[in-house]
Amino acid sequence: MIKSFRGGIHPNGSKNYTASKSIEIATLPSKVVIPVSQHIGAPCVPIVAKGDCVKKGQVIATSPAFVSSPVHASISGTVKDIALYPHPVFGKCLSIVIENDGLDEWIEGIPLTRDWEKLNAQEIKGIIKEAGIVGMGGATFPTFVKLSPPKDKKIDTFILNAAECEPFLTADHRMMLEHSDKIAIGVKLVMKVLGVEKAFVGIEDNKPDAVIAMQKAFEGTTVKVMAIPTKYPQGAEKMLIKVLADREVPSGSLPMDVGVVVQNVGTVVAICDAVVNGIPLIERVTTISGSAIKEPKNLLLRIGTSFEDAIENCGGFNEPPAKIIMGGPMMGFAQSNLNISIIKGVSGILALTKKDINNGTQSPCIRCGKCVSVCPCGLNPSMLSILGEKDMYEEAKLEQNLFDCAECGSCVYVCPAKRNIVQYIKYSKMRNNADAAKKKEALAK
Amino acid sequence: MSEVKLQENLFTVTTSPHIRAEASISKIMWSVSLALTPAALFAIYHFGTPALFVILAGSLSAVGFEYLVQKLRKKPITISDGSAFLTGLLLSMCLPPSIPPYMAVIGSFLAIVVAKHAMGGLGYNIFNPAHIGRAALMVSWPVAMTTWTNLSGKVDIVSSATPLNILKQQGYSKLIDTFGSAPQMYKDMFLGFRNGSIGETSTILLLIGGIYLIYKGYANWVVPAFMIGTVGILTWICGPTGLFTGDPLFHMMAGGLIIGAFFMATDMVTIPITKKGQIVFAIGAGVITVLIRLKGGYPEGVCYSILLMNAVTPLIDRFMKPVKFGARG
Numbered sequence: 001m002i003k004s005f006r007g008g009i010h011p012n013g014s015k016n017y018t019a020s021k022s023i024e025i026a027t028l029p030s031k032v033v034i035p036v037s038q039h040i041g042a043p044c045v046p047i048v049a050k051g052d053c054v055k056k057g058q059v060i061a062t063s064p065a066f067v068s069s070p071v072h073a074s075i076s077g078t079v080k081d082i083a084l085y086p087h088p089v090f091g092k093c094l095s096i097v098i099e100n101d102g103l104d105e106w107i108e109g110i111p112l113t114r115d116w117e118k119l120n121a122q123e124i125k126g127i128i129k130e131a132g133i134v135g136m137g138g139a140t141f142p143t144f145v146k147l148s149p150p151k152d153k154k155i156d157t158f159i160l161n162a163a164e165c166e167p168f169l170t171a172d173h174r175m176m177l178e179h180s181d182k183i184a185i186g187v188k189l190v191m192k193v194l195g196v197e198k199a200f201v202g203i204e205d206n207k208p209d210a211v212i213a214m215q216k217a218f219e220g221t222t223v224k225v226m227a228i229p230t231k232y233p234q235g236a237e238k239m240l241i242k243v244l245a246d247r248e249v250p251s252g253s254l255p256m257d258v259g260v261v262v263q264n265v266g267t268v269v270a271i272c273d274a275v276v277n278g279i280p281l282i283e284r285v286t287t288i289s290g291s292a293i294k295e296p297k298n299l300l301l302r303i304g305t306s307f308e309d310a311i312e313n314c315g316g317f318n319e320p321p322a323k324i325i326m327g328g329p330m331m332g333f334a335q336s337n338l339n340i341s342i343i344k345g346v347s348g349i350l351a352l353t354k355k356d357i358n359n360g361t362q363s364p365c366i367r368c369g370k371c372v373s374v375c376p377c378g379l380n381p382s383m384l385s386i387l388g389e390k391d392m393y394e395e396a397k398l399e400q401n402l403f404d405c406a407e408c409g410s411c412v413y414v415c416p417a418k419r420n421i422v423q424y425i426k427y428s429k430m431r432n433n434a435d436a437a438k439k440k441e442a443l444a445k
Numbered sequence: 446m447s448e449v450k451l452q453e454n455l456f457t458v459t460t461s462p463h464i465r466a467e468a469s470i471s472k473i474m475w476s477v478s479l480a481l482t483p484a485a486l487f488a489i490y491h492f493g494t495p496a497l498f499v500i501l502a503g504s505l506s507a508v509g510f511e512y513l514v515q516k517l518r519k520k521p522i523t524i525s526d527g528s529a530f531l532t533g534l535l536l537s538m539c540l541p542p543s544i545p546p547y548m549a550v551i552g553s554f555l556a557i558v559v560a561k562h563a564m565g566g567l568g569y570n571i572f573n574p575a576h577i578g579r580a581a582l583m584v585s586w587p588v589a590m591t592t593w594t595n596l597s598g599k600v601d602i603v604s605s606a607t608p609l610n611i612l613k614q615q616g617y618s619k620l621i622d623t624f625g626s627a628p629q630m631y632k633d634m635f636l637g638f639r640n641g642s643i644g645e646t647s648t649i650l651l652l653i654g655g656i657y658l659i660y661k662g663y664a665n666w667v668v669p670a671f672m673i674g675t676v677g678i679l680t681w682i683c684g685p686t687g688l689f690t691g692d693p694l695f696h697m698m699a700g701g702l703i704i705g706a707f708f709m710a711t712d713m714v715t716i717p718i719t720k721k722g723q724i725v726f727a728i729g730a731g732v733i734t735v736l737i738r739l740k741g742g743y744p745e746g747v748c749y750s751i752l753l754m755n756a757v758t759p760l761i762d763r764f765m766k767p768v769k770f771g772a773r774g
Contacts, residue, residue, distance in 0.1 A: 248771055325463055329463045337454065363523075363567070366567060383718075414466050417470055417568070418465065422462065
């Protein structure tokens with residue numbers, strides 16, 4: 001029996017929209033808008049100019065910084081514009097607009113075939129870095145950085161995060177069914193880079209077909225495929241590590257501090273493509289779903305495709321959506337319009353109606369304690385929301401472990417008083433950070 | 446650098462999460478009232494129309510007072526959320542069936558206006574409003590609050606006193622005599638054929654309501670289990686003729702313990718928010734109940750025990766914080 005993590009919720013999975021639909025290749029967009037910052041870390045600087053002709057897979061922006069990741073052209077065509085464009089996470093970002101020439105030509109040298117089993121760890125890591133691979137579950141942390149832990153951190157376990165606990169999303173699920181061979185190679189490559197023997201694949205038990213596919217793919221290896229009880233936020237790194245490796249990442253520390261590295265399904269598929277065939281990260285599988293979408297699908301989309309083009313591939317809307325979300329409904333980012341680019345971290349695009357959202361009017365906390373019992377981080381969300389409401393953010397930090405909140409949203413989901421708990425928590429964090437920045441500035445003077 | 450090429454805002458933009466469960470305050474409150482309904486209906490059957498009048502006066506006036514106060518405070522009117530009705534219902538179920546209904550109205554006034562809205566309204570009150578109403582009436586009209594319906598002829602017991610009264614004043618053997626035999630006593634107390642406050646007599650119907658609430662997730666099992674358990678264990682240990690000679694079964698079913706443990710001590714607003722805190726609360730309430738019953742001047746102590754533990758709830762919350770993830774290392 002697997003011991004689950006503390007707390008958590010069971011929202012309606014809503015995965016039926018797309019769980020049984022094969023990954024479909026989207027029609028090529030007439031243009032792509034590629035932001036130079038699609039990762040956590042230093043933004044890249046464009047190395048192409050307006051009017052340049054670029055080929056698919058060509059590097060168009062790079063950065064000398066360690067924590068960064070290069071950006072490639074996802075179609076062949078002409079650079080039309082380099083300017084600020086809307087960005088799904090940062091609001092706006094310097095972006096490179098490429099007009100499609102319809103030829104979809106690779107840059108010379110790609111694709112190729114590498115004898116991946118002969119590569120050493122350093123070579124693999126180099127390829128991952130050059131291919132612009134970042135965490136594709138949504139965090140978009142540069143993958144090669146995650147695979148380069150400091151010398152004093154001894155890594156002994158690799159975990160493939162295949163939980164996909166967010167409602168609606170099925171991209172990882174479909175990849176496990178359709179690309180199990182690539183996942184097996186990708187995991188082997190990561191294990192080689194990390195030099196570990198022990199590895200787990202954590203899949204929620206609401207995807208039994210994926211569990212079988214993975215068990216088959218990893219037959220006869222040291223990789224253990226585990227079906228774990230479905231519960232949100234299973235896919236949070238710290239929760240998954242607790243469940244699979246029975247290690248609790250100390251507050252304020254990283255998974256590598258307990259000897260574990262976690263990667264998402266989409267990321268290892270991208271690693272396989274990059275290492276075996278030399279293909280950089282220029283496309284990704286994204287779930288387009290929600291009750292406002294006519295034909296929900298799992299689409300293989302080029303980076304830089306607009307949300308509008310992606311939804312067009314699904315027949316458009318069947319009723320006016322109230323919210324458009326990048327990612328899942330629990331932690332995704334709401335968008336104001338459809339003129340937004342798909343970036344490397346877009347695991348889903350959801351079009352939700354008013355009925356899906358089920359918002360209500362916020363009323364005072366009745367202290368029912370539901371939030372406390374579902375909080376996977378062991379906090380008192382009720383108190384944090386009250387302190388946030390009263391602008392007592394310092395007390396929230398000092399006495400209520402404000403910064404341990406992972407913002408998973410479980411508390412908001414269950415709250416009968418419809419309180420905006422996570423919203424207050426984010427606000428309190430911002431106020432604390434602003435104060436800290438001010439203090440730092442004053443010290444510098 | 447050129448301006449950002451933004452389109453107009455077409456969709457609602459908020460931070461995550463974007464979906465919520467269907468739970469709501471009114472669902473919780475009306476469910477608790479529903480859970481009390483069987484016991485209330487039995488009370489009307491058992492005690493007759495006076496009980497009905499007290500219940501109606503208490504619950505309806507509570508709703509009326511809530512409306513008036515919210516009007517005066519210029520707050521949104523939330524009488525439809527059921528919390529005022531529930532307070533009035535709970536209060537009247539803790540009153541003797543024979544009291545004049547106007548006293549129930551005054552009790553509701555104290556519960557809603559003083560205990561609830563003077564503290565800030567739903568969610569901000571420190572004390573259980575229904576119990577404040579009852580305690581205030583107890584102090585104001587001690588005779589009316591301790592005069593019990595004469596049930597002679599209605600049931601096969603001859604008594605105008607509650608079982609706990611008889612125990613306090615005449616002792617355990619007299620108590621058994623009143624019912625005829627010990628098994629008969631347990632049976633009558635379990636089914637509800639005894640004297641007492643309107644809603645407290647039928648153990649089985651209150652249990653059904655309480656279990657329904659626990660099943661629905663609107664109350665947790667921790668508080669009733671620990672409170673009733675504590676009373677059982679302590680009354681068994683501290684028996685009338687030496688250690689371990691008590692009658693825990695009688696004490697667990699007697700007085701307002703069942704209704705108090707399942708419906709008052711589970712009032713979310715006035716009890717600790719963590720499970721650990723709730724255990725401390727429940728044990729504390731159990732200990733005080735037993736102290737009052739066995740050593741105090743009153744025959745029953747559930748109401749005061751819960752109010753006293755309400756008072757230390759903020760303190761319990763301060764010391765019994767949840768342990769954050771990663772603190773154990």
